[in-house]
Amino acid sequence: MGFIMDGLDAEDYDRTYRDRDLLRRILPYFRPRMGAMFLVAGMIVLLSMTQAAIPLLVSYAVDALQTGTIAEVGWQLTAGILLSGVLAWVFNFIRQWQSARVTGDVVLRLREDAFDAVLERDLSFYDETPSGKIVSRVTSDTDDFATVSTLTMDLISQVLMVGFVTVLLFLRSVELALLTLLVVPVVIGLALLFRRLARSSTRKAQRSLSRVNANLQETMGGIAVAKNFRQERQVYDEFRPINQQSYQVTLRQGFVFSGIFPVLFLVAGLATVALVQLGGGAVLSGGLSAGDWYLFLQGVSLFWFPLTSIAAFWSQFQQGLSASERVFALIDAPPRVVQTDTRPTGRLAGGIEFQGVTFGYDPAHPVLRDFDLRIEAGETVALVGHTGAGKSTLSKLITRFYEFQEGRLLIDDHDIRSLELGGYRRQIGAVPQVPFLFSGTVADNIRYPRPDAGDDEVAAAAAAVGGGDWIDALPHGLETDVGEHGRALSMGQRQLVALARLLIQDPAIVVLDEATASVDPLTEAQIQEGLDLVLAGRTSIVIAHRLSTIEHVDRIIVLDHGRIVEEGSHTALLARGGRYCEVYNTYFRHQSPNYRAGTGFVAVGGD
Numbered sequence: 253m254g255f256i257m258d259g260l261d262a263e264d265y266d267r268t269y270r271d272r273d274l275l276r277r278i279l280p281y282f283r284p285r286m287g288a289m290f291l292v293a294g295m296i297v298l299l300s301m302t303q304a305a306i307p308l309l310v311s312y313a314v315d316a317l318q319t320g321t322i323a324e325v326g327w328q329l330t331a332g333i334l335l336s337g338v339l340a341w342v343f344n345f346i347r348q349w350q351s352a353r354v355t356g357d358v359v360l361r362l363r364e365d366a367f368d369a370v371l372e373r374d375l376s377f378y379d380e381t382p383s384g385k386i387v388s389r390v391t392s393d394t395d396d397f398a399t400v401s402t403l404t405m406d407l408i409s410q411v412l413m414v415g416f417v418t419v420l421l422f423l424r425s426v427e428l429a430l431l432t433l434l435v436v437p438v439v440i441g442l443a444l445l446f447r448r449l450a451r452s453s454t455r456k457a458q459r460s461l462s463r464v465n466a467n468l469q470e471t472m473g474g475i476a477v478a479k480n481f482r483q484e485r486q487v488y489d490e491f492r493p494i495n496q497q498s499y500q501v502t503l504r505q506g507f508v509f510s511g512i513f514p515v516l517f518l519v520a521g522l523a524t525v526a527l528v529q530l531g532g533g534a535v536l537s538g539g540l541s542a543g544d545w546y547l548f549l550q551g552v553s554l555f556w557f558p559l560t561s562i563a564a565f566w567s568q569f570q571q572g573l574s575a576s577e578r579v580f581a582l583i584d585a586p587p588r589v590v591q592t593d594t595r596p597t598g599r600l601a602g603g604i605e606f607q608g609v610t611f612g613y614d615p616a617h618p619v620l621r622d623f624d625l626r627i628e629a630g631e632t633v634a635l636v637g638h639t640g641a642g643k644s645t646l647s648k649l650i651t652r653f654y655e656f657q658e659g660r661l662l663i664d665d666h667d668i669r670s671l672e673l674g675g676y677r678r679q680i681g682a683v684p685q686v687p688f689l690f691s692g693t694v695a696d697n698i699r700y701p702r703p704d705a706g707d708d709e710v711a712a713a714a715a716a717v718g719g720g721d722w723i724d725a726l727p728h729g730l731e732t733d734v735g736e737h738g739r740a741l742s743m744g745q746r747q748l749v750a751l752a753r754l755l756i757q758d759p760a761i762v763v764l765d766e767a768t769a770s771v772d773p774l775t776e777a778q779i780q781e782g783l784d785l786v787l788a789g790r791t792s793i794v795i796a797h798r799l800s801t802i803e804h805v806d807r808i809i810v811l812d813h814g815r816i817v818e819e820g821s822h823t824a825l826l827a828r829g830g831r832y833c834e835v836y837n838t839y840f841r842h843q844s845p846n847y848r849a850g851t852g853f854v855a856v857g858g859d
């Protein structure tokens with residue numbers, strides 16, 4: 253079938269499934285509802301039979317009119333038509349109801365699996381895939397897949413109906429049946445032509461819509477910056493042509509979709525004219541009864557409807573199949589971080605050793621080459637270096653968010669790949685520059701790593717960080733709502749919450765990316781106190797941005813282009829006058845209370 257990635261650029265993990273494989277992936281979702289599926293199939297057969305019975309009964313009535321026997325059989329035929337109508341309604345109701353249940357169940361489980369797969373993905377997956385695209389796989393793609401199941405059931409019902417009508421027509425008159433069948437190639441030709449037009453216009457419409465979504469997402473994400481620079485007009489001007497393009501493309505799609513039915517009806521009308529003409533002549537010459545003639549005229553429309561709807565929904569059908577392919581590709585994407593064993597970690601001491609590690613986000617362009625570094629258990633290490641030096645990369649390998657290509661990374665002398673990942677991660681406290689807070693209260697956020705932590709524990713952790721004064725500044729203390737992403741708290745407060753959260757987690761290793769955003773001196777002092785408390789007794793790797801941190805750590809590691817160029821204590825490195833002094837002059841010196849602009853650079857005597 254060669255499914256096409258309609259409207260979405262292929263991602264790295266996308267794959268093309270053979271029809272057989274796709275079917276094998278799809279079927280298990282329907283299996284638990286087999287009973288309901290059989291019921292639906294039964295209803296479809298019965299519905300098609302009762303629907304085909306109505307024109308048949310009417311044709312008998314027409315014959316009875318012609319032969320003058322209507323008075324005798326009229327009421328029976330009327331009752332038959334009424335009964336068929338009622339039964340068709342009942343069968344259709346059961347069919348729709350049951351298929352809605354089946355489809356609903358399938359989407360429910362598919363979406364759960366897709367969401368589960370998303371949660372299991374490595375961090376690299378999130379770096380590489382725009383979040384909007386992941387969301388659309390879990391939501392609209394699973395919906396599109398549901399459309400396929402509904403359409404498949406409709407399709408089966410319509411094909412059955414065509415089958416019944418064809419048999420009926422042949423039973424009544426082989427010539428006229430063949431004449432009716434003559435229009436089939438015409439319809440199929442038109443359907444194929446339409447399929448091509450519809451698919452191309454649908455794909456364009458999807459793409460233009462995803463451009464609108466992407467633009468909206470970016471605008472909302474950067475709205476503060478846009479407002480700050482008073483760029484609302486420019487943002488609007490950028491949005492307008494994208495929106496207009498979407499309008500034009502959707503209009504074209506509407507034109508194509510609305511164009512096909514009049515054309516198909518025209519062909520149906522021409523076929524009906526031919527049947528009226530030929531059939532009417534046959535009735536007059538006595539070769540055909542009036543009832544048969546009526547049945548054939550009805551047959552054309554009974555025939556026509558399924559064929560046209562198969563044509564009309566073909567593109568939707570394909571779209572749904574490729575949607576299912578996208579969802580399964582997401583579920584089946586192989587993890588990059590692979591553990592070779594599940595060694596229980598117990599309580600880690602926290603020793604870390606990189607042995608000849610080579611790593612690149614893109615393996616062809618390594619960020620770290622043959623990298624060696626040993627961090628003793630309980631040591632506090634500051635990583636410094638210019639932007640892009642590889643500081644965050646080191647922390648991402650320690651947190652096991654990324655897989656390295658060569659070398660070994662040892663944790664307490666055990667290969668990191670041999671550890672039970674869940675247990676290991678629970679012992680790693682990672683704090684990003686801008687701590688992420690989830691919607692809820694301050695207390696909820698502090699409790700996040702250990703939901704069973706009692707109120708006392710949470711209050712004690714909050715009070716321990718920075719002396720706890722910061723809690724008094726919150727309108728409702730620990731019960732203050734943090735707002736979306738913690739926006740209702742100041743940057744300093746968010747950092748304090750993150751530190752209290754770390755106390756509750758009680759990790760053996762802390763990986764902390766210090767905030768670059770400056771906070772007021774009081775909060776700064778509170779954060780410093782909090783840090784001292786949180787880092788004590790743990791192995792800590794701090795991507796340092798504050799002078800007070802680098803002055804107090806056990807060892808500073810200066811990175812440049814993924815290599816260690818210097819290491820030692822703050823005073824020793826300053827005395828050496830090497831690369832550290834450059835970094836110090838650039839990033840830290842101005843934070844010193846003795847700093848005067850333009851004076852007092854530390855002499856750089858190194859390379």
Ligand SMILES: Nc1ncnc2c1ncn2[C@@H]1O[C@H](COP(=O)(O)OP(=O)(O)OP(=O)(O)O)[C@@H](O)[C@H]1O
Nearest residue numbers: 379613614619637638639640641642643644645646
């Ligand atoms: N997700 C990513 N995908 C591809 N390349 C990346 C990714 N993250 C970082 N890099 C690249 O890896 C190199 C090291 O980046 P890293 O983030 O480790 O630097 P850093 O020292 O932490 O810088 P900064 O202080 O600016 O955060 C850079 O060249 C960067 O472009």
